[in-house]
Amino acid sequence: MVDFLTPSRRGVLKGGAAVGAGLAMPTIFSSQAWSAEYLNKPTGDTVTFGFNVPQTGAYADEGADELRAYQLAVKHLNGEGDGGMLNTMKPLVLSGNGVLGKKVSFVTGDTQTKSDAARASAKRMIEKDGALMITGGSSSGVAIAVQSLCQEAGVIFMAGLTHSNDTTGKDKRRNGFRHFFNAYMSGAALAPVLKSNYGADRKAYHLTADYTWGWTQEESIKNSTEALGWETVNAVRTPLGAGDFSQYITPVLNSGADVLILNHYGKDMVNSLTQAVQFGLRDKQVNGKDFAIVVPLYSRLMAQGAGENVKGIFGSTNWHWSLQDEGSKAFVKSFGAEYGFPPSQAAHTCYVQALLYADACERAGTFMPCGVVDALEDHEFDGMGNGPTLYRGADHQCFKKVLVVKGNENPSSQFDLLEVVQEVPAEQVTYDPAIFGGELGECNNGA
Numbered sequence: 001m002v003d004f005l006t007p008s009r010r011g012v013l014k015g016g017a018a019v020g021a022g023l024a025m026p027t028i029f030s031s032q033a034w035s036a037e038y039l040n041k042p043t044g045d046t047v048t049f050g051f052n053v054p055q056t057g058a059y060a061d062e063g064a065d066e067l068r069a070y071q072l073a074v075k076h077l078n079g080e081g082d083g084g085m086l087n088t089m090k091p092l093v094l095s096g097n098g099v100l101g102k103k104v105s106f107v108t109g110d111t112q113t114k115s116d117a118a119r120a121s122a123k124r125m126i127e128k129d130g131a132l133m134i135t136g137g138s139s140s141g142v143a144i145a146v147q148s149l150c151q152e153a154g155v156i157f158m159a160g161l162t163h164s165n166d167t168t169g170k171d172k173r174r175n176g177f178r179h180f181f182n183a184y185m186s187g188a189a190l191a192p193v194l195k196s197n198y199g200a201d202r203k204a205y206h207l208t209a210d211y212t213w214g215w216t217q218e219e220s221i222k223n224s225t226e227a228l229g230w231e232t233v234n235a236v237r238t239p240l241g242a243g244d245f246s247q248y249i250t251p252v253l254n255s256g257a258d259v260l261i262l263n264h265y266g267k268d269m270v271n272s273l274t275q276a277v278q279f280g281l282r283d284k285q286v287n288g289k290d291f292a293i294v295v296p297l298y299s300r301l302m303a304q305g306a307g308e309n310v311k312g313i314f315g316s317t318n319w320h321w322s323l324q325d326e327g328s329k330a331f332v333k334s335f336g337a338e339y340g341f342p343p344s345q346a347a348h349t350c351y352v353q354a355l356l357y358a359d360a361c362e363r364a365g366t367f368m369p370c371g372v373v374d375a376l377e378d379h380e381f382d383g384m385g386n387g388p389t390l391y392r393g394a395d396h397q398c399f400k401k402v403l404v405v406k407g408n409e410n411p412s413s414q415f416d417l418l419e420v421v422q423e424v425p426a427e428q429v430t431y432d433p434a435i436f437g438g439e440l441g442e443c444n445n446g447a
Contacts, residue, residue: 039446050131057113059138069347073354084334088383115145140164140213154446158353168397169436185429187224200229205257210237270305303417310407
């Protein structure tokens with residue numbers, strides 16, 4: 001155990017984006033960025049990845065951990081350090097000497113947790129820095145915006161934290177892939193646990209971040225809980241980065257609700273949960289029942305920010321550092337040795353995305369985006385945490401175990417604030433991609 005308290009060939013035909021296919025060049029990109037075969041084809045001894053993370057804004061804590069993970073992934077890909085998940089990933093063709101004989105370099109951008117800023121930084125990394133792949137972000141609004149830009153440009157987008165159903169639903173794109181789970185999966189995994197702990201006769205009040213993630217999170221939790229007998233009393237949308245949520249929490253007191261569901265993330269969740277506890281909600285009795293608070297999407301970083309306020313509160317998460325599979329243990333060991341504390345789900349997701357992209361290039365034998373798309377579609381692998389995993393070709397959504405967690409009543413350290421109460425099998429959260437609509441469209445090589 002690491003001591004965390006001491007630092008230490010879709011080819012050129014199938015994708016429909018072949019040379020001479022007649023696709024119009026997006027006007028936002030300068031002609032200097034384009035090569036004869038595909039956009040930003042590397043000609044030297046390095047290949048450039050673009051790490052686009054929230055270095056400022058409401059999700060900056062997640063962004064900082066994402067960047068740490070990306071830097072660690074680059075070290076491992078280039079043969080430095082202990083190799084991390086390169087020792088556990090199966091199947092694997094990478095050998096720790098770069099990708100296709102080229103060392104990995106990287107550039108960074110600040111999404112500011114804003115879609116326009118994220119598109120601008122991604123555009124700069126593609127056009128000015130020659131990035132072949134863009135990855136990162138901690139907001140679904142950002143992810144959807146950047147995924148669309150990458151599709152237009154002709155590069156691969158490996159999404160970071162994006163939980164909205166829309167990312168691989170109505171807004172999915174052929175050039176984009178998501179390793180993170182989505183709001184539907186949170187609802188499907190959480191609802192049975194909530195019923196088991198709180199019963200079927202409950203009245204819920206939702207506070208919801210007013211953008212694509214919050215909307216689909218609210219919808220998914222409502223659908224899942226109402227199917228089990230819960231009633232939705234009210235659903236109120238709140239602005240991203242509000243800070244003070246007291247005006248939204250006060251009406252809950254007289255609403256008749258006995259459950260508050262906080263569809264918030266990052267610092268917004270920290271603030272809204274803390275203020276809800278300060279208002280005495282967790283100690284109230286309503287309708288003859290102990291009042292409950294639910295946080296559908298959790299992270300260790302959020303739990304640290306909210307401190308004791310998370311105790312006993314249920315939610316879901318994509319991954320947790322306490323998992324004992326070989327891949328998780330290898331990553332936790334590497335990350336802990338590098339930074340002195342355990343990785344968050346943000347770090348895990350982004351590290352895995354970087355390795356999966358590199359491995360797909362190696363398997364495809366090319367950096368050409370449409371070849372990489374072919375290598376990733378319906379790819380099955382293991383050894384990366386959460387057990388056997390599928391990148392479904394129909395919508396580019398990842399399917400693996402989903403974790404239901406609860407705020408630890410008796411944490412042993414500042415990092416032990418969440419406990420995994422159930423590992424929900426992928427089969428329980430799998431759905432027909434048609435329910436969310438959208439079309440992947442054709443792959444774009446950018447040529």
